[in-house]
């Protein structure tokens with residue numbers, strides 16, 4: 209059994225890790241932290257886990273994280289960068305669900321995240337944890353930077369087009385919508401039901417932190433810088449991301465065939481039949497990205513529709529997928545889940 213620690217077990221990605229790992233055949237959570245709720249039983253805070261998780265939250269200092277084989281950081285940005293080095297030195301492998309190790313250019317990271325990086329030497333070693341792009345490197349990694357939610361949906365949608373060189377990489381557009389759980393489990397006016405319910409708005413149009421992450425991933429994949437306009441929106445859903453992606457075709461290609469062959473053999477990317485419109489509810493609770501590709505009126509604009517559950521393929525599920533790779537397990541261990549519908 210892999211002994212797993214979770215730093216930040218009371219947040220939305222933390223409880224999602226607990227849910228997924230409760231059904232994992234080869235991993236057992238042995239430590240889960242919270243500073244505010246130390247001493248509270250996990251099942252007292254999350255009744256959904258009663259009978260499945262027999263643990264109480266402990267403070268990060270009291271949790272015996274160094275006894276774990278792997279520690280997930282399900283914490284805000286800026287925590288793992290201060291704490292990962294000590295765990296790595298003790299032989300513990302680390303997956304950070306935050307952004308601390310996602311961006312290779314330290315100055316760029318510091319600009320977007322507004323703090324100086326506490327462990328820049330580890331950035332180069334960290335492997336960006338998008339298995340569909342970096343599977344082999346993830347297997348050997350000590351430190352994995354788990355991708356952001358929007359970056360997962362957007363990169364999986366654009367990658368087949370960019371790697372085949374069939375679209376203009378200078379004029380990509382990603383128009384994305386997220387449910388409110390994307391902002392975490394905290395009291396904020398904008399996340400109140402009376403504020404976010406029955407309404408719809410864009411945010412971060414001038415620049416969102418996921419923009420440099422998406423640009424970096426797509427640029428590396430196609431071997432040249434990309435031009436991307438990224439506009440996120442908040443929708444009155446709890447879970448889910450819907451990315452509508454636009455690109456200009458520069459070569460004739462059978463788009464459906466391109467996507468189907470690109471993702472053939474990928475357990476967690478489902479290319480839908482031509483003409484489909486994926487729904488966020490079709491992936492709720494599951495580690496899945498469902499994709500459809502369109503070419504409206506046979507013109508030169510490709511439209512890709514990509515949906516994920518932000519907490520699963522966009523965070524905790526992808527993190528467990530990475531753990532499975534790192535420990536030589538079947539990639540779908542603990543992740544063979546049918547989405548919840550309705």
Ligand SMILES: NC(=O)c1ccc[n+]([C@@H]2O[C@H](COP(=O)([O-])OP(=O)(O)OC[C@H]3O[C@@H](n4cnc5c(N)ncnc54)[C@H](OP(=O)(O)O)[C@@H]3O)[C@@H](O)[C@H]2O)c1
Pocket residue numbers: 215216217218219220221222241242243244245268281282283284285287305306307355356357389390391392393394518519522523
């Ligand atoms: N929500 C999503 O859809 C999503 C998707 C992809 C990635 N992410 C990223 O994943 C990370 C976690 O997101 P989330 O939505 O689960 O956040 P969250 O709901 O706000 O939870 C944060 C957790 O971190 C703990 N924490 C906060 N400050 C800490 C510190 N200084 N030291 C140790 N623990 C600390 C909190 O517990 P205590 O304060 O009690 O210690 C809490 O358990 C974030 O970096 C987020 O950007 C989130």
